[in-house]
Amino acid sequence: MATARGLFSYHPKCKKIGLTHLSFADDLLIFCKANVESVIEVIYVLDHFYELSGLNLNSAKKLSEKDCDPLIASIKARLTIWSVKKLSYAERLELIRAVLFNIVNYSGARVSLTKIYQQKSEGGLGLNNLKIWNKACMIKLIKNILARGGSLWVAWINSYVIRDSNLWQLVGNANYSWGLNRILKLRTEVTISILNGALSIKDIWQEIRVKEEKVPRHSLIWFPQHVPKHSMLAWMTTLDRLSTRDRLQRMGITTDGSCVLCNEAMETRNHMFFEFSIVYFYGTKF
Structure with a gap:
């Protein structure tokens, strides 16, 4: 390693965790001390890499809109x-x-x-509420920080932000990133998931989301090998959210709320599924 050989110096905020670079697919971030000597040596190391691999770096610039x-x-x-x-x-x-x-x-x-x-x-x-799911992800980060493990980011936070203190005593700071300050505000909520033994993000999400009472009909709608279109129709029917004429009339979309099939009663959900008795058999009305 170039740093071990003294070719260039660590970035002041990376030495404790031995961080020199990060790779993301085809992107590379290099961290070094901000002096001319270190930059020259980084360029030397990259030039040597070009000769050995035949690869080259593209010119980097800040992404614009x-x-x-x-x-x-x-x-x-x-x-x-x-x-x-x-x-x-x-x-x-x-x-x-x-x-x-x-x-x-x-x-x-x-x-x-x-x-x-x-x-x-x-x-x-x-469907997941992304606001609640995001909170669960941040609580998971808090648990990783407390456990002092899980990622390079956790190691960096413990080495350069928390240092000799602890997460519970850390006070929000304008110099911290928005994400870190947001995590600090969530510390009071992490105790619930810790006490209940939630380990994964999904477990934490289950602990903090708003739960409702179980409904007995769900197994009749979302059974194995169900037809999605039919299940969706059944689900909306149970909630009375179909585009029946009585609802369209209440919303001001139509002025006529009578049933299009019998033209005798108001077209409601109950009328269409439970009260309507006209049957067609090979074109004959009974």
């Missing part, structure tokens, strides 16, 4: 394709769960976000 335009355009194009296809609510739910990782502004169902975030066994759709 324009650099993110292709990514934003790609996301917008994907969303446009989805909207053009007029996906069903079941299809939108699956895309959000698998592709957009539980995006918070889900507008698929005509149900409040609070209800959507509830587990399926509690009458919801089982």
